[in-house]
Amino acid sequence: MTAFLRRLAGHVARGLAMIFVVATISFFIVRNIPGDPMLALYEKLVTSGMDPAAASQAVRVAYGFYPSGSLWEQYVDYMGGLLRLDLGTSVTNPGAPVTGVLAEASKWTVLPVLAGTLLSFLVGVIMGVYAAVRRSGRLGDILAISGSLLHGVPQYVLALLLGAIFGTTLAILPTDGTADILIEPGFTPEYIGTLIEHATLPVLTYALASYGGWILAMKSSVVTVLGDDFILAAELRGMKRSIVFRYIARNAILPLFTILAISMGLLFAGAVFIERIFNYPGLGLMLIESVTNRDYALMGGAFLLITGATIVANIAADLLYTVIDPRVRSGEEAAA
C-alpha cells in the first residue's frame, strides 16, 4: 500500500510539474499572437449593414480589456490566478470568467464523447474478440480491415459523410446545437428527447471513429493471450469452449482498461472536428472560435484544460495498471 501511495505522490508531483510547464508554454504562445481580437468584428458588422460609427464604437471599447504591465508581470499574474483557478475573463465576452465559459462548454463535450466512447468500447471489444478468434477466416479479415480503415480515417471525413447523409440528404437528425429552444428545459421526456436527438450525430460519429481502435486493440490483446500457456493447458484439459472463451476475454480485456482511461483524458480534445461540423457547442468548437476570434484568454484556458485532463487521465491509467497487473503492484519499478 505504501508503495502505491508513493507511486501516487510521484505521479501527482510530475503531473503538477507538467501542468506548470504547459501553462507557461501556452501563456507565451498566446501572448505572442499578433493582431487585435476585436477588430475582426468591425468589418463583419459593417458588411452586415451596421452603421460604421456604431460598429467602431462596439469595437473600440474592448481595447480596454488588454492586459497591462510587462510580460513578466502578466505572467506572474496569470500563474497567481491559476492557483486560485482563476483564468481571467474572456475577451470576446467581457465579464464572463473563462472558468465559467469552460465549464459550460465542457458539459457539451464530456457527455456525448463519454457516451460515444463507451458505446464504441462495448461493440469494439466484442468485435475484437471475433476478429481474433476468426482471424484466418474471411469475417475476421473484414472486421480487421474495416477496423483499421475506421481507425485510420480522420474524424472529419466520417463526420462530413454522416452529416451529409443524415443531416442534409435525409434530414432526419439535427445539426444545430444542443436542444430545441422551444422546449422548456427540465427533467421531462420532451427535453431529454431533444437533447438526445441533437447529440445523436456527434455521439455516433465519435463512436464510429473510435470503434476501429478498440477492435484492433482487443484483437491484438486476444491474440497475445491465445498464445499463453494457461489457455493451451485449459484446452488440453478439455474445458468447455465457452469457459475458455471467457478466460480469454477476461484476460485480454485488462490491458484495454488502461487505454480506456487514457482515452477518457482525450475526451476533452477529441471532438474538435465533430463539434465544428455538427455545430455542437463543446470545448472543441469553443477552442476553434477562440482561435479565429483571437480570444487569447479562452484559448489559453481551453488548451490548459484539455492538456490537464490528459495528464490526469494518464496518471489514472498508470495507477489502474498498477491495480490490474500484480507484477507492478508488488512495487517493482515498471519500465517507464
Add this chain to the structure above:
Amino acid sequence: MTSVILETSSASLRRNFWRGVWRVMKRKPSRMAGVLILIGFAFMATAGPLFYPDNLPRDVNNTYGPMTWEHPFGTDGQGKDVLAQVVTGSQYVLLSALVTALITVVLGTAIGLFSGFKRGRWDTVLMRLTDMKLTIPGLPLLLVLSTVWKFGSAVEMGLVLGLLNWGTVARAVRSQTLSLRERGFIEAARGLGLSTGHIIGKELLPTMAPYIAMNMLISVTGAVYAQVGLFFLGVLPYEADNWGVMLNLAVFGGGAMTTAAALPYLLAPLLAILLLTLGIVLVVDAMDEIFNPRLREE
C-alpha cells in the same frame, strides 16, 4: 571465425527476411493492392502536376459543374477541374508527409536508440520528455500554434508536424532496443568486439526497420490528417490546390452539405483521403505480420 558466422547468419537472415516479405505480401492480394495504391499516390504527387498547366484553365460559366467525362469530379467555384486539383494538391500533402516522416524517423530512432542503449539518467530524462510530448494533445496544440506560426510551405508544415510527432517512434524503438538487449543480442555482439556503430547500423536497425516503418506510417498518417484538417477548419492561411482547402471551400463556400452541386468537389478529396488510408492500412497490415510473427497463423 565466430564473427564470420554472425556475419553470414545475419546476411542470410536478411535474405530470408526479404523472402518472408514476399511470402507475406503474396498471401493476401489486398496487401499488393495497398502497395500499388501507395505507389500510385507517390506517382501522382511527383509526376501528376506535370500533366497540368500551372494556372488551371477555368470556365466561369461552369462553376460547381456536374461530373462529366471532361471533368470526372466536376468543377469548383472558379470553374476549374476538381480532379486536377486533387492531383496537384497531393504534392503539398505528400511532400509535407515526407518531411514529417523523415524527421519522425531520424529523431525518433535516434532518441529511442540512445535512450535504450544508454539507459540510466539519460533514458529517464529523454523518456520524461517523450511522455510529455505524447501527453499534450496534438490537434489542440496545432490550433493554438496556428495563431503564431504561419505554416507557409509544405516543408515548414512537415517540419512542425515532425517535431511534434517523433514521440511514438522514439518510444517504440526504445522498447525494442531494450527487448533485444534483454535477449542478450547486444552483449553477444559486444563480446565479439563489434563497435557500437556496427551493432546499431548492421544488427539492430535492419531488424527493427519494418517496425520503425510501421510506427512511422501510423504517426505520419495522423500528421497528414491533422494538416488537412487544419486547412479544413480554415485556421491556416489559404493555399490554392490543397485538399484541406478544397474540403473547406466545398462545405463552407459551395454548400456541399446543403445541396448536391458542390458534392463532387467535396467527395473528390474525401475519396483521395480514404484511398490513401486504405493503402496505408493494407501496407501496415503486411508489415505488422512481417514484424510480429505471432500473428502469422499457419
Add this chain to the structure above:
Amino acid sequence: MKRLAAVVALLGIAAASACSSSGNTNKSASGGGSAVYTTIDGTKPGIDPNGPANPFAPKGNSFSGYNAMKLAWAKNHLTDPNQFYPGIAESWEVAPDNSSITIRLQPDNKWSDGKPVTAEDVKLSLAIAYTQGSTAFALQPGAAGAAAEVTVVDDKTVKVTQDMSNPSQTFARGVLDTAVVPAHVWSSVLPADIWDKIKAARGTDAAAEAARTEITELGKKIIAHNPGKDVSAGPYVLERVNPSAALLKKNPNFYNAANVAPDAVQLLNYTGNEQVWNYLKAGKLDSAPFVAVPADTMAQIKQTPGNVVVKGYSPVAVGLAFNQSKKPYDNVHVRRGLAYLINRAEVQKIASPEGGLPAVTTTGIHQKAAAEWLGAELNNLEPYAHDVAKAEAEFKAAGLTKKDGKWTLPDGKPWKVSMHAPAGFSDWLAAQENIKSQLIDNGVDAEVVTTADFPLYQTEMAEGKYDTGFWLIALGPAPYNIFQRIYGSANGWTNIAGKVTHNAPGKNGNWMGSAEEIEVEGLGKVNPGELTAKLNSVGAEEQKDLMLQLAKVANADLPVVQMWDYVNTQFQNHSRFTGFPGDDHDLLRQPHGVWIQLGMIKKKA
C-alpha cells in the same frame, strides 16, 4: 449482462421519446396557439448562454430591435443620414441651425417589469453612451458633432445640444442612435457625479485627462456588467438561452404591443453560413439577413415553399487598394492599366453572385448612392470597361515592357501582382483567385496571399507590408464616412478636432500613400483629404459639389479599383407571416425586430 440490457432499454425509450418530441415541436411551430417567429441575428458573433442581458456586451443576449431598444432606428438613406424610424423616441425636432435636438418619448411605453420609460432612463443611457465613446458623445476635446448639454425638459422630453465649435451634419444621427437601458436597473453602475465627470472630461487640462481615463474605465465596467434578469422596453423580453438559440417572449408593456403579431421570437445561433443555408432550405426561418449563398444553394432555397428572396441597398463596396509606396503601383498608368484589365463582371459573378453588383466604375461611392450624389455626371466619368488594348497602352505609358508574353517592370525585373486577403473572407479570396487567373491570362504574373485572420491583415496592411489588398470602401450613408475610407487615415490624412494633417507614406498608418495634392483634369490641384474633412460640416448643396469633386479624383487617380458594390440580399418566408418589406425597402437595413415592433408583420390567416 442484465445491466447492459437495462441500458439498451433506456436508450430505446429515450430514442422513442426523441422521435415523438420532434413531432410535437413541428406541430407547435407551424400551427397551434402561439406564433413563433424564427430568425437569426447577423450582428452577433454567436449566441452565448453566458452572455448577460446587456446591450453593450459584444456577446450579450440583448438583441437590437427585439429586447434592446434605441432612441430611433437610422434609415441609412442613400444620401441623408438623418432619417429615422421611431423607437424609444416617438418624435424629435432638430433646431434649424442643427444646434440641438429635442426628443419626445413614446407616451405609453413601459419596461417589461411595469415601470414607465422616462426621460431619466434616457439621460442615464446618454451618460453610458459617453463611457462607450460613441460618435455624438465623444470625450476627445474638439471632436466633431459632440453633444454639449443634456437636459431633462419633462418626464417624457429630453433636449441635447451640440458643441457648435466643431459641428457635424450627423449630430442628430449620433444622438438618436443610442441604446436605452432602464435607470432603475443600471443606475448603480455609474457614480452619482457622472455628469460632473463628463463635464470635466471635455476640457483640455490634466484634470480632464484624468476624468477621461476614469470614464473609459467605467465603459469597461459597463460592457462587463450583468444586470440580471432582462428588463426590456422593446417588443420582446429574453425568456431563455441555450447554445443553439435564444427565446424571446412578447413584452405586453411595449407601447405598440397590440400590433406585435408573433407571440415569441427564436433567434437561432449559427457557427457558419452553411448552417443558415440549411435553415433556409428547410424553410425554417421567417426571415434572415444577408449571408453569402452559392448559386445552386440559392436555387434550392428559392424552391422551398414560401421562401422569397428580397434585394435592397447595402451601403458598402469593396475595392482592390494599392500601396503606392511600392513600385510600380506609384504610377497611375499601372493602376489604370489594371482597372482596364480586370473584368469586374466576371469577378463579381464568381465571388458574390447573389450579394453584389459589379462596380460601374471607380467613384468611391456605392453605385446606387452615386446616382443620387452625382446624377448625370456619373456618366462622364471614365468607366474602365474591360479592354485589354487600353490596358496594354497604359502599361506601355508606365514604361512596362512585354517580354515573351509577360509584362516586366521598366528596369527589366519580373513583375508579380501580389494580392492579399484575410483567410476566412471566402468571397474576397474567390475574387482574388479569379483576378489572378485573369491577369495571368493576359501576361501579368499574379499571386494570392492570405493572412491568418482579419486583425493581423489590418495590422500588416497598416504597416505597409502588402502591395495590394482588398479594402471596404463607400461606407454610407454619411458622405464623410464614404470618402474617409480612401482619403482618410489609411491614406495619410488625420482629422483631429476638424484640423486636417497629412502623414508621409509609411507613417502613422498611411499605407495607401497617395500624393497629398492630386492634379485632376478640370479641377486643377486638389487635396482630397481636406475635401473629405469638409464634408462633415458643410450644407447639403456644397456637399453635393464636394462629392462630385472627390468622385472625379478617385476616378482619375485610382487609389483603389472598385470591384463590386454589395447588395443586401435577404430571405423571407411568407407561409407563416405576412407584411414583410419588399425589394429596396429601407427597412431591409434594420434589424428584423424593427419590422415587428412597427407592427408590419401580421400572422397569416
